[in-house]
Amino acid sequence: MHEYIAVDSDFSLIFTAIYSGAKLSLQTAGVLTLCMLISLVAEGFSKRLRWFRQVCSFCVLFITTLLFIARFPFYQQFHSGFNQMIFTAMHEDVYALFISLIEEFHLPLKLCIVVLLVCVLNYIFNKFIDKKWGFFKWSKLKSKYRLIILLIGVYLLATLSLYGGGWSWKTGVNWENAGITNDTFLNESILDDYQAIYRAYANQMRMEACNGLSFSADDVDVLAQRLTQKNGNYDLKNYLKKEATGAKIIKPQHIFVIVSESYANWPLVAKYNNLHIADNMQKVIAQDNTVYTSHMLPSGSSTIGALMTMVTGMANSNLYLTTMPEALKEPYLTASAPQMKNLGYETSFWYAGPATWENIQEFTLAQGFDKFYSRGNLDENATGSVWGADDEYLYDAIFKQIDENKATFSVILNTSNHSPFNIDLQSKGFNEEVVRQALPESEKNNQELIKELGHFWYADKMAGEFIEKVQKKYPDSLIIFVGDHADRYNIDKTPSMYERYTVPLIITGKGITKDLLPKDNAGSQIDIMPTVIDLIAPEKFEYYSVGTPLMNNKLGQSYAFWITANAIGNTDDLTDKAQFFGEQILPPKAQLEDYVNAVRAISWWLGKYGTIIDKSLLQ
Structure with a gap:
């Protein structure tokens, strides 16, 4: 998909995107590791639960691979990684959407490819887990030193995962600050598929709360006055007439x-x-x-x-x-x-x-x-x-x-x-x-x-x-x-x-x-x-x-x-x-900001609360 990269985006910009994406994806890797840790702990209590670990790894690999395959046609259609359109789709005609996926995106064939690929990956992953790894002089260390080293290692990895490749939120990367290049495609590629879905979810929650806008009743009235040059006395009917x-x-x-x-x-x-x-x-x-x-x-x-x-x-x-x-x-x-x-x-x-x-x-x-x-x-x-x-x-x-x-x-x-x-x-x-x-x-x-x-x-x-x-x-x-x-x-x-x-x-x-x-x-x-x-x-x-x-x-x-x-x-x-x-x-x-805020605030209030601008309606 190199044709989507802007012509003036050089290798340094691409490297920046890859590096930032790797930092951000530490969060995703941390969550996926926790999912697998549950199955590994269960297996530690009973070897009979080895099948549970294999099922968990298959599920994680299947979802990850399916999202990866799906991101290509999604970007080509919407010029974006996974976004709020996946929530809009929930309101669509499910049958029509399913038929569209079959006819337009060849869903059965791609699902077969995903399953085959996941079977191979799952086999390799579990072979890797089953292999007995010997670490130089590790067994000769006293148990308390091994515990200290293990705790330090877990702390370092957990911190980097939690903060997106940084030691705190100030130095880490998250989906809101990931768009650091001036290339739309590279900014979208920084977000892995799980991060893109989380972004869509966060934006959807904001949307359900009116895009995170916190207009008070007084805000709506002031913006309506600025838009219409009227004093409507807290009644949108007066403003909009x-x-x-x-x-x-x-x-x-x-x-x-x-x-x-x-x-x-x-x-x-x-x-x-x-x-x-x-x-x-x-x-x-x-x-x-x-x-x-x-x-x-x-x-x-x-x-x-x-x-x-x-x-x-x-x-x-x-x-x-x-x-x-x-x-x-x-x-x-x-x-x-x-x-x-x-x-x-x-x-x-x-x-x-x-x-x-x-x-x-x-x-x-x-x-x-x-x-x-x-x-x-x-x-x-x-x-x-x-x-x-x-x-x-x-x-x-x-x-x-x-x-x-x-x-x-x-x-x-x-x-x-x-x-x-x-x-x-x-x-x-x-x-x-x-x-x-x-x-x-x-x-x-x-x-x-x-x-x-x-x-x-x-x-x-x-x-x-x-x-x-x-x-x-x-x-x-x-x-x-x-x-x-x-x-x-x-x-x-x-x-x-x-x-x-x-x-x-x-x-x-x-x-x-x-x-x-x-x-x-x-x-x-x-x-x-x-x-x-x-x-x-x-x-x-x-x-x-x-x-x-x-x-x-x-x-x-x-x-x-x-x-x-x-x-x-x-x-x-x-x-x-x-x-x-x-x-x-x-x-x-200032005029532009007032206009944008005014039409949104008025439409939001009118749609949700009616014509009377009364602060008690927000309680």
């Missing part, structure tokens, strides 16, 4: 919000045009009645983040809203469906997959959607994967369901651009050779990458054809197209943050003009519905949102990043490690 400035276009009869699986922005960047995998959306963008912004961040690193934000209007505050009792009781103040119903629209949610995924049916209906459609409502002969029907069947069903006599608002979530990538691309017209010739020499024979790019092409083609079809028959429609998340695959193995994390936002329809959004606009998915409402609602129409219409917004944030029209950075370092893709202009650090 907005008034539309007046319709910018004639009220459309039909509104479609397409949240497209893994549709990243980078294929729309000019330098990738020769791939021709985003030609259809490029064609839409070129229309006079279309506006497009690339200064857009998704709410989360997976589809569930986009789902929660597009339904509730709240930023990602690490609340798992789809299963929270509060979210299933009644719509939130900022929920999109009830507010669109106030504008006279019948609301529906379309999902290409099963209705049970992420509790999506119960969640969307509880949040105010009138109707919900899923895989069971599509053509029973539709092709697809375990995650859902192919896009063409989803869009076809939606088009047939359009009621000319009603004003409709539809949110659409597709699945085709997702592993196991099993669409027959050739039958759909995909020209593999065009893509191959546009790839760098090192990737021309990478069939997996070409297949992934082919599925992006398919999602682009189906979305483009649906938009064209709708605009031809229902010219007064408004269509909003946005990627649910990026960060899945790139041509560049070490992409910039801009190419890796941004998603496109495309708004097309009658009355839309190129100058609708200022050039310095920026935002995230929390800003989409406020933009739609302000675009079509009459003057003084009251609505509620955490986000701001993009006509007036110049800053966006996500689960871990922020963006402006010129720069992008992570929310931990704020402006310290920003990357520029436009002019070298940065927002004031």
Whole structure:
């Protein structure tokens, strides 16, 4: 996997990563040694328990080897060692996930390889343990000296193991301070698989406690004041209330919000045009009645983040809203469906997959959607994967369901651009050779990458054809197209943050003009519905949102990043490690910090405690 290492990472940096990783892995080695020590002590009491030691060693070796084998495809998919996605997977459709592992990652074959390898390793290990080792003059030492030497040895090894290769926490390495290089791949390689899983667990616990954020009621109120420039008197309803400035276009009869699986922005960047995998959306963008912004961040690193934000209007505050009792009781103040119903629209949610995924049916209906459609409502002969029907069947069903006599608002979530990538691309017209010739020499024979790019092409083609079809028959429609998340695959193995994390936002329809959004606009998915409402609602129409219409917004944030029209950075370092893709202009650090904290704190409080900011609710 050397191609994932940055080109400017020299041997000294690689050695630093290996050395730091070895220190950190002393913690893991210490824990595994303790596991084996139990079996060795048991064997010391009775030789008949030798089998117990062999079983323990097999289990330790099996888990370790299995994780090692699994880390390669995991990194290729998520550009990370094991992370919180393993906990997200627990909420997925178990059957669909299992089938995906079989089809995409050849699970049975790899399990067989792991078992064979572990059998060999276990045999060698136990032969090593059974061998009688003679130490020079050890037996001649007095027992008290042997005990002293043994205790000193145990103390030294235990201390180094406990503190990650140091004599105290100040000199040791742990997962939080292991990222000491400027190379993402090397930083991830420092963590062994057990440490990576522990990191995921620690972050998950923080997530369940709202990412470790310790906002008090007063903090939430102060941040809400700074965000909205209002005195809401400890009531989020007062802070989040907005008034539309007046319709910018004639009220459309039909509104479609397409949240497209893994549709990243980078294929729309000019330098990738020769791939021709985003030609259809490029064609839409070129229309006079279309506006497009690339200064857009998704709410989360997976589809569930986009789902929660597009339904509730709240930023990602690490609340798992789809299963929270509060979210299933009644719509939130900022929920999109009830507010669109106030504008006279019948609301529906379309999902290409099963209705049970992420509790999506119960969640969307509880949040105010009138109707919900899923895989069971599509053509029973539709092709697809375990995650859902192919896009063409989803869009076809939606088009047939359009009621000319009603004003409709539809949110659409597709699945085709997702592993196991099993669409027959050739039958759909995909020209593999065009893509191959546009790839760098090192990737021309990478069939997996070409297949992934082919599925992006398919999602682009189906979305483009649906938009064209709708605009031809229902010219007064408004269509909003946005990627649910990026960060899945790139041509560049070490992409910039801009190419890796941004998603496109495309708004097309009658009355839309190129100058609708200022050039310095920026935002995230929390800003989409406020933009739609302000675009079509009459003057003084009251609505509620955490986000701001993009006509007036110049800053966006996500689960871990922020963006402006010129720069992008992570929310931990704020402006310290920003990357520029436009002019070298940065927002004031204090303003950025307040914005990020405010949208998270407000979304967290609203999601968990409701509109009234009362410190007694925290007790």
